[in-house]
Amino acid sequence: MFSELKKTVLNYWGYDSFRPLQEKAMIAALQKRDSVVVLPTGGGKSLCFQAPAIVMPGTALIVSPLISLMKDQVDSLKEHGIAAAKIDSTQSEDRNRQVARDLKEGNLKIIYLSPERLVGLKFIEFIKNIDISFFAIDEAHCISMWGHDFRPEYRQMRCLRELFPDIPIHAFTATATSQVRDDISRQLNLANPGVYVGSFDRPNLIFTAEPRNKGIRQVKRIIDKHPGDSGIIYCIKRDDVDAMSAKLVEMGYKALPYHAGLDKTVRKNNQQAFVEEKTDIIVATVAFGMGIDKSNVRYVIHAGMPKSLEHYQQESGRAGRDSLEAECSLFYSGSDFQIWKFLMKDMQKDAREIALSKLSDMYDYCTGTICRHKAISSYFGQALNGKSCGACDICLGSLESVSDSLVIAQKIISCVARLDNSFGADYVSKVLVGSKDKRVLLNNHDNVSTYGILSDHPKGAVRDWIEQLCSTGYLVKTGEYNVVARTPESRAVLKGEETPKLYITKTKSYDKTDMVQKQWEGVDQGLFEELRQIRRVIADSKGLPAFIVFGDAVLRELARFRPVTIRQFSGIKGIGKAKTAEYGHHICRKIREYCERNDIKMGIEPFGEYDDDFKLGKTRMQRSAVDARKKAFRYFKQGFAVDRVALKIERAESTTVQYLVEFIEKNNVDDPFPWVSRDESEQITAAALKSDEEKLKPIYEKLGGKISYDKIRIALACLKNKS
Ligand code: ADP
Ligand code: ZN
DSSP states (O other): OHHHHHHHIIIIIOOOSOOTTHHHHHHHHHTTOOEEEEOOTTSOHHHHHHHHHHHSSSEEEEEOSOHHHHHHHHHHHHHTTOOEEEEOTTSOHHHHHHHHHHHHTTOOSEEEEOHHHHHSHHHHHHHTTSOEEEEEETTGGGGOTTSSSOOHHHHGGGGHHHHOTTSOEEEEEOOOOHHHHHHHHHHTTOSSOEEEEOOOOOTTEEEEEEEOOSTHHHHHHHHHTSTTOEEEEEOSSHHHHHHHHHHHHHTTOOEEEEOTTSOHHHHHHHHHHHHTTSSSEEEEOTTSOTTOOOTTEEEEEESSOOSOHHHHHHHHTTSOTTSSOEEEEEEEOHHHHHHHHHHTTTSOHHHHHHHHHHHHHHHHHHHOOSOHHHHHHHHTTOOOOSSOOSSBTTTTTOEEEOTTHHHHHHHHHHHHHHTTTOBOHHHHHHHHHTOOOHHHHHTTGGGSTTTTTTTTSOHHHHHHHHHHHHHTTSEEEETTTTEEEEOHHHHHHHTTSOOOOOEEEOOOOOTTSHHHHHHHTTOOHHHHHHHHHHHHHHHHHHTOOHHHHSOHHHHHHHHHHOOOSHHHHHTSTTOOHHHHHHHHHHHHHHHHHHHHHHTOOOSOSSHHHHHHHHHHTOOHHHHHHHHHHHHHHHHHHTTOOHHHHHHHHTOOHHHHHHHHHHHHHHTTOOOOTTTSOHHHHHHHHHHHHHSSSOOHHHHHHHTTTOSOHHHHHHHHHHHHHHO
């Protein structure tokens, strides 16, 4: 059955490999074992139940909390040629009845519905006579009070196990904590479920956190890197949302606001406009996001700090669900901390303490100087190994350490002491840089000895350093107003016994990181843009969101391999048989036109081998070896030297030499030049003729070890072709 599953995934979705844990989750489904699957956003949860649903007899019932989510999923399944439907209150009763009829007649593989629909008495009675393959509960954390989105209607599903003891139940969530996981299993009364928890790291997201000191210009900088792409900007308050979106529109961007204060229809329309790419940017409060599974959000900007890392992970996680690179930029300020604290003032004491501690963890994350990926993973209880993530401001070196950290720290700490530990960070930094601020002058602080002792540094930098000293414990913020005060540790700094690490934040561009370059490798940008337009037209004519017609990942594959025949088209990752039939001819023609017009190569190899690989079920890893060999052969044909080819195909020289020998054999090459000089090749030939065996070592020794084994191997391969 498993091999059938693989075939199904390839046929319908055009994927030739599984994401981590997908395989395990699917096997559990095939074995009819209950399961709890925890994968991060974009981890590919849907496939875990959709593929088994197709292979297994009967119909799978999928529970989802939001109608908008169901609609996108069903649209997407239909686009893949899969018999799927939904039952919900936005459809006419006629339509719902039709779906019920289809269900009864066994014409559907997958049905989406809400929990309250599922457990309605009539429906329960109805499905008792239906062949159900399994129940899959999406967003299963909604059943738990410990989750961040408890929904009482989810609780009603506790009856499922008792009513349908033989039908497996699979729960899916992106919420990480073990508490929630256990609770899901308990509430649903799962029987010895397979529990599969994926890694929470999202390597394709580039995380950065910077102090907010240039207002909207910082936000603009990120947007301008992604022209025409979809992005979300989160603000803390509704007013900020309105102001930000108005300003962006004024500046000529396509932006719309979203928050709970807006009229319901306005909210709905704006969300729809974002999903359908009628607007590029949505500016929103936390109210936005649940129920959005738009896969091609290329950036998420936080114009203010969220109140917890849970929120940050959720919100930033809406970027890059298609596994392509995406940017998550956070701009924070000490005042954000104050705002949240203020908003928490009316909470119950216990709840407030928890909220404050989460807030303070969030602030530490912002001002912290360890890898962002590591910091987030470790917050969720998963250790991340490896030196550099290559995808965060810290690892990419946008923090430059300051050479005279000790002296600067001493000056700051002395100033805090001079001001009697009773002023905020902003004020202290003003005194340090010698500001003529009214309050400073009124307080006579232009007369303290530390006034202006850091006047040769920008105030923003000094302000950052104070935050850094707070986050490393040399200073502390206390009281209602967050005044900065000394800690016992600060004494060691004054004595020169300890040197705090201080950093300057550099604004760097992340467009050229290895990860990003890899994602764009070989992609013709012009063609990508043109395909985007074509997708837009198709999406509009079908009334579907663009990303459901083709994801960005598919567009990049198309712009990379430029298929011009149906066979080539169907070999593209992410394209199954339904899409091939529907769009193949049209897209291939467009690609051919583009390539001819721009005189670029089309139908790029190794398509022939791709097809064979598909038949043989080779994995992408194996295929990349095929790619490398193929590429190497092309370079050898042009006479490239071994070390250069090795660099180009990113393989060791020894592997590259192996490829060269294969190339020589395959193409009957009999002259080892340019890989071996004429002179050397004559020497090798002479030595080889004298020795009667074909072994390398005697020849190597005869030549006095002056010519490398690699060259001997190459020359011998040519010699064989000669004889
Ligand atoms: P989740 O529900 O976990 O957030 P999705 O199911 O929406 O994630 O999947 C995220 C994206 O990854 C989708 O665009 C999906 O088509 C793609 N995807 C899922 N599984 C695979 C796979 N095995 N290979 C390639 N892409 C995949
Ligand atoms: Zn990092």
